[in-house]
Amino acid sequence: METLLTVRELRKTYRSGGGVFSQESEGTRFTAVDGGSFAVSCGETFAVVGESGCGKTTLARMLIRLIEPDSGEIRFDGRDLLTLRGVGLRAQLHQMQMIFQDPFASLNPRMRVGEIVAEPLAILLRVGLNEEALRRYPHEFSGGQRQRIGIARALILQPKLIVADEPVSALDVSVGAQVLLLLQELQREFALTYIFISHSLPVVAQLATRIAVMRVGQFVEVGPAEEILRDPKQDYTRELLAAVPELPRA
Amino acid sequence: MIAMALSAGPRLLIADEPTTALDVTVQKQILDLLDRLRRDLQLGLLFITHDLGVVSQVADRVAVMYAGRIIEEGPAREVLAKPRHPYTQGLLKASTTLKRGALTPVPGAVPQLTALPPGCAFEPRCELRRSECAAAIPALRIIDRDHAARCILV
Numbered sequence: 001m002e003t004l005l006t007v008r009e010l011r012k013t014y015r016s017g018g019g020v021f022s023q024e025s026e027g028t029r030f031t032a033v034d035g036g037s038f039a040v041s042c043g044e045t046f047a048v049v050g051e052s053g054c055g056k057t058t059l060a061r062m063l064i065r066l067i068e069p070d071s072g073e074i075r076f077d078g079r080d081l082l083t084l085r086g087v088g089l090r091a092q093l094h095q096m097q098m099i100f101q102d103p104f105a106s107l108n109p110r111m112r113v114g115e116i117v118a119e120p121l122a123i124l125l126r127v128g129l130n131e132e133a134l135r136r137y138p139h140e141f142s143g144g145q146r147q148r149i150g151i152a153r154a155l156i157l158q159p160k161l162i163v164a165d166e167p168v169s170a171l172d173v174s175v176g177a178q179v180l181l182l183l184q185e186l187q188r189e190f191a192l193t194y195i196f197i198s199h200s201l202p203v204v205a206q207l208a209t210r211i212a213v214m215r216v217g218q219f220v221e222v223g224p225a226e227e228i229l230r231d232p233k234q235d236y237t238r239e240l241l242a243a244v245p246e247l248p249r250a
Numbered sequence: 251m252i253a254m255a256l257s258a259g260p261r262l263l264i265a266d267e268p269t270t271a272l273d274v275t276v277q278k279q280i281l282d283l284l285d286r287l288r289r290d291l292q293l294g295l296l297f298i299t300h301d302l303g304v305v306s307q308v309a310d311r312v313a314v315m316y317a318g319r320i321i322e323e324g325p326a327r328e329v330l331a332k333p334r335h336p337y338t339q340g341l342l343k344a345s346t347t348l349k350r351g352a353l354t355p356v357p358g359a360v361p362q363l364t365a366l367p368p369g370c371a372f373e374p375r376c377e378l379r380r381s382e383c384a385a386a387i388p389a390l391r392i393i394d395r396d397h398a399a400r401c402i403l404v
Binding site: 052142144172175176178180181199200201203205206225226229240241243246 | 275306307
C-alpha cells in the first residue's frame with residue numbers, strides 16, 4: 001500500500017532546571033524522543049503505546065509541527081514537512097489533524113460549537129450530534145459529546161491523516177466504546193489514516209493495524225498489531241501485556 | 251496516600267478510583283499492595299472503580315451502580331462471568347480487552363439525575379425493555395443465595 005507518512009530519526013531534547021534565573025547557564029538535558037523512525041501507509045491505524053513520559057505525545061505533536069524537532073525528517077505525502085514554509089506548509093498541515101485527550105481543554109470555551117466546527121451541520125450530524133449543538137458552548141456538553149465535537153472539527157478540512165492522542169482515555173467505558181466505534185466507521189467512510197497514541201493496550205487492540213511500543217523516548221518493538229498482542233518479542237511489551245487486568249469472558 | 255489513610259489504624263479502607271490515572275504497570279503494583287495490606291491488616295476494602303478488569307483483580311464481591319442505585323450485586327466472579335442485569339451485560343460488552351472486535355457500546359447516555367425515568371433508570375437504553383419497566387422501580391430480585399439484580403426479567 002502507498003506510504004503516507006515517513007518519519008526518520010526524529011529527535012527532541014528538553015532542558016530541565018537551569019531556568020532563566022538559574023546560576024548555571026544550562027540545566028541537565030533529557031531526551032523526550034530519541035530517534036523514532038517509522039512509516040505509515042494510507043488507510044492504516046498506526047498505534048504508539050507507552051507509559052506516561054515515554055515521549056509518545058511529544059512524538060505526536062512533532063508530526064503536526066506543534067513541537068519543533070531538534071533533528072530528523074518527516075515526509076508527508078512525498079513532501080518534506082520540516083523544510084516547507086508558509087502557504088506550502090499550511091496546505092500540508094490541513095491534511096493532518098489532531099484529536100486531543102481532553103476535549104474540553106482543546107475547545108475554545110468562548111466559541112459556539114457552530115463556530116468551532118465552521119461549515120458544520122453535515123459533519124456534526126455524522127459524528128452523532130444534532131442541529132441544536134450549533135448554538136451551544138463546549139461546557140454544555142458531556143465528555144463524549146465534546147470528543148465528538150473534537151472529531152468533527154478535525155474532519156472539517158477533509159484531512160488524510162488524523163493524529164489521535166488518547167482520544168478515549170478521559171471517557172467512561174461505554175462512552176469510550178461509542179467513540180472508538182465512531183472512529184472506526186469514519187476511517188472506512190473517509191479513507192482516513194490514523195496515528196493513535198495511547199497508554200492502553202486494550203484500547204489500541206480494537207483499532208490498530210500496527211503497534212509501536214515506546215519507552216523512554218525509543219521504540220522498543222514495532223510490528224503488526226496481532227503479532228505484538230499475541231506473541232511479543234520484547235520483555236517490556238510482555239510486562240505491559242501482563243499488567244493489563246483482563247476480564248473473565250463468559 | 252495509602253500510608254496516610256492507614257495511619258489511624260482503620261478497619262475499613264475506602265479507595266475511590268485509586269489507580270485510574272496510573273499506568274498499567276504502576277496500577278498493578280498498587281493493586282498488589284492493597285491486596286497485601288488487606289490480608290495483613292485484616293482490612294475491609296471498599297473499592298470504587300469504573301474498570302471491570304480491575305474489579306476482577308481485586309474484588310470478592312461487587313455491586314454495580316447505575317444512576318444512583320445498585321442494580322446488581324454478587325460474587326465478583328459470578329457477576330462478571332454471568333451478568334444478569336442488561337446494564338452489567340452492556341458494560342461488559344463495551345469494555346475493551348486485548349482481543350479485537352466485538353466491542354458493543356451501550357447505546358444512549360446516562361440520564362440526568364434530576365430527571366430520572368419513573369421506572370428502571372436504564373429502561374430508555376435497554377434493548378430488552380418491556381412496558382412494565384417504565385411503571386415502577388424494580389426491586390432487587392434474588393438470583394442465587396448472594397447474587398441479586400434490579401430487573402424484572404431476572
